[in-house]
Amino acid sequence: MSLIAAIRxxxxxxxxxxxxxxxxxxxxxxxxxxxxVPSGASTGKAEALELRDGDPQRYLGRGVLEAVTxxxxxxxxxxxxxxxxxxxxxxxxxxxxxxxxxxxxLGANAVLGVSLAVARAAxxxxxxxxxxxxxxxxxxxxxxxxxxxxSGGLHGGGNIDFQDFQVIPLRAQRYSxxxxxxxxxxxxxxxVLKSRGVFEAGVADEGGYAPRLSSNExxxxxxxxxxxxxxxxxxxxxxxxxxxxASHFFEKGRYHLAADDAELDAxxxxxxxxxxxxxxxxxSIEDGLGEExxxxxxxxxxxxxxxxxxxxxxxxxxxxxxxxKGIREGIANAVLVKMNQIGTLSETLEVVELARQxxxxxxxxxxxxxxxxxxxxxxxxxxGAGQIKIGAITRSERLAKYNRLLRIEARLGxxxxxxxxxxxxxxxxxx
Numbered sequence: 001m002s003l004i005a006a007i008r009x010x011x012x013x014x015x016x017x018x019x020x021x022x023x024x025x026x027x028x029x030x031x032x033x034x035x036x037v038p039s040g041a042s043t044g045k046a047e048a049l050e051l052r053d054g055d056p057q058r059y060l061g062r063g064v065l066e067a068v069t070x071x072x073x074x075x076x077x078x079x080x081x082x083x084x085x086x087x088x089x090x091x092x093x094x095x096x097x098x099x100x101x102x103x104x105x106l107g108a109n110a111v112l113g114v115s116l117a118v119a120r121a122a123x124x125x126x127x128x129x130x131x132x133x134x135x136x137x138x139x140x141x142x143x144x145x146x147x148x149x150x151s152g153g154l155h156g157g158g159n160i161d162f163q164d165f166q167v168i169p170l171r172a173q174r175y176s177x178x179x180x181x182x183x184x185x186x187x188x189x190x191x192v193l194k195s196r197g198v199f200e201a202g203v204a205d206e207g208g209y210a211p212r213l214s215s216n217e218x219x220x221x222x223x224x225x226x227x228x229x230x231x232x233x234x235x236x237x238x239x240x241x242x243x244x245x246a247s248h249f250f251e252k253g254r255y256h257l258a259a260d261d262a263e264l265d266a267x268x269x270x271x272x273x274x275x276x277x278x279x280x281x282x283x284s285i286e287d288g289l290g291e292e293x294x295x296x297x298x299x300x301x302x303x304x305x306x307x308x309x310x311x312x313x314x315x316x317x318x319x320x321x322x323x324x325k326g327i328r329e330g331i332a333n334a335v336l337v338k339m340n341q342i343g344t345l346s347e348t349l350e351v352v353e354l355a356r357q358x359x360x361x362x363x364x365x366x367x368x369x370x371x372x373x374x375x376x377x378x379x380x381x382x383x384g385a386g387q388i389k390i391g392a393i394t395r396s397e398r399l400a401k402y403n404r405l406l407r408i409e410a411r412l413g414x415x416x417x418x419x420x421x422x423x424x425x426x427x428x429x430x431x
Contacts, residue, residue, distance in 0.1 A: 002027045002125040004082045007114060009071035011064050014039055014369040015397040016205060019064045022371075023071055023113035025121040027084055033120025037109045038340055039369035045291060046317045048343040051107025067110040074106065075114050084122040091115050091346035108343035115344040116375055130375065131408060134349075135382030141417040142175035142409050143364065143380040143388035144168060145402070146241050146284065147182040149189050149226065150211065150219055151204030152259075153245050159212045160259050163245035165219050166389070167227065168283055170421040170431055171237040175409050178420070179402060181230075183393050185238060189226040196222070205368040207392025216259050220280045227281075235281030236431045243286040244273070247314045250290030266296030274303050283429045286311035286336060297331045307428040309334050311363055318342040318351050327358045334361035337385070339376070352383045361423070365389040370397035377404035386423040 006026040014020045018039060025033045039050060051070075053063035078097050082090055094115060098106045123133035131139045147167050152160030167185050172178035193211055204210040213219055220242075224234050232238045246269070249256045255264045264272065266289060273288050285304065289296035291314035301310055313336035316323045326332055335355050339348045355362045364380040366389065380388045388405075391398040409416050424430035 002029050002031060002084050002122060004028075004079050004084050004118065004121075007071060007076040007079060007117075009068040009110070009113060011068055012036065012371070014371050015395065016369045018062050018369055019059050020369070020371060021064050021067050021071070021109045021113045023117040025084070025114065025117040027121050027125055029125055031121050031125035033117045033122070033124055035113050035116035035120060035375065036371035036373040037113045037116075038367035038371060038373070039109075040338070040340070040367040045314075046319060046322060047102070047341045048108035048111075049102045049104040050109050050340070051104070064107075064109060067107040070106045070110045071114055075110065079114070079118075084118050084125065087115075087119055087122070088346050090118050091344040094344060103343045108340055111343045112340050112345075115346070116339070119345050120375070129408070129411070130378035131381040133382075134378065135384070139382045139384065140412055140415050141381060141384045141386065141419065142405055143386055144418075144420060144423050145175070145178055145182060145405075146363065146387060146389045147186065148204075148206045148208040148392040149186055149223060151206060151208035152210070152216075152219070153248055160216050160219055161249050161257050162216050162219065162242055163248075164206070164208065164241075164243035164286075165223055166241040166243070166284075167223070168239045168241050169237075170239055171232065172420055173418065174416070175405055175418050178418070179393065179406070181232065181238065185226055185230045185232065186393055188230040189222065192222055192226045192229060198222075203392075203394070206366075207394040207398055213259065216257060217276065220276060220282070224280060235429075239281045239283035239429070239431075241284035241286070241309075242282060243313075244288045245314070246287050247290045247292075250293060255290070266293055266299060270296065270299045270303055273300065277304055277308055277429070281429070282308060283424060283427065284309040284311060284334075287313050287315070291315050294329070294331065297326075298329065301331050301333065305333050309361060309424065309427060311336050311361075313338075313365075318348060320347065320350050320354055323351055323354055323360075327354075327360065332360070334363060336363050336365045336389070337379075338365050338367060339379070340367065348379070349383065352385060361385075361387065363387040363389055366391055366398070366401060372397055372400045374400045374404035377401045377408065381405070381408055386419060
């Protein structure tokens with residue numbers, strides 16, 4: 001038994017230059033675990049609460065010293081002497097200490113930092129990598145990367161409404177081969193943008209290009225061109241995934257697409273997505289409707305659920321209760337999994353298992369405000385989720401995760417499993 005001897009937190013910076021929480025957990029046998037907590041720009045209303053200080057004199061009100069204090073005093077005292085190997089009990093105690101449905105008292109950033117650091121410390125004590133500690137000997141599957149190529153919405157500085165345009169590599173037989181393929185497409189996109197004279201607004205939060213385009217559909221055309229120019233066949237060798245992030249342009253029951261100069265109801269929004277899915281090699285659509293538009297989500301699932309992967313992020317917010325409602329009502333067919341949306345490792349694992357039991361795919365995801373913490377790479381392998389969404393193949397906070405997966409693949413050697421296109425078996429848009 002390895003007992004928690006001390007817990008220390010500090011305020012550090014994330015990839016957007018905003019403060020976040022870093023936690024160190026020390027065990028009585030000398031083992032230590034460290035975790036850094038990410039932050040999202042595109043957040044669901046039902047997410048666990050990220051505690052910010054609100055002091056305009058420090059980091060424009062975005063400081064996290066209150067969350068740090070909660071870790072150093074309230075949480076550290078309560079968990080002193082606890083068994084680090086008993087993750088379920090540790091996380092249950094954290095939830096009890098907070099005592100609110102959305103962890104608003106202590107802050108989800110404080111709670112998750114401790115939860116994850118405890119798991120890392122326990123893994124170190126056991127002499128195992130985190131993926132093996134969490135998943136056991138069955139943790140051998142590398143995920144298919146869903147890689148950001150272009151960004152709009154809250155992530156980009158251009159004018160397109162949709163948040164992320166990603167590529168899914170389908171030809172690769174190994175994770176390392178998949179990373180090669182998406183890197184070629186990413187760099188080819190830069191040449192495509194230059195050749196078309198498209199203004200580049202720089203690089204977005206997650207490393208994707210942020211161009212100014214004539215319409216949202218123009219982004220799909222550019223994606224197809226980049227895939228083809230890179231030497232791949234769209235739909236067979238590489239497919240498109242899109243994060244619509246519709247909640248951010250949904251107001252009073254209408255979808256306001258500024259780039260298209262259009263105002264749509266749910267039916268028209270579904271028709272537009274269905275039309276694009278029929279004309280472009282779109283395999284996955286995330287948040288195609290707003291987080292409060294359950295009716296629209298039902299329509300979308302009825303129209304496209306057999307053809308495409310329909311990921312609910314803002315709708316389910318990695319919450320077992322909201323996912324359960326979606327399952328009962330036949331809404332979406334996949335869930336985006338972000339640990340800081342729910343706040344503890346145990347609850348995150350519960351959501352992945354609930355999805356698996358009901359035939360929903362789980363996509364492990366980073367946030368737009370990331371750090372060098374690479375835990376989600378281990379989480380993807382530990383759970384055998386089969387897919388991971390990290391961002392572009394640039395920026396070190398993204399590469400920390402991609403490169404961690406390369407190291408895991410190398411460590412597993414001949415035991416490594418990569419399903420590739422088989423992850424999408426059963427979808428009509430899959431090759």
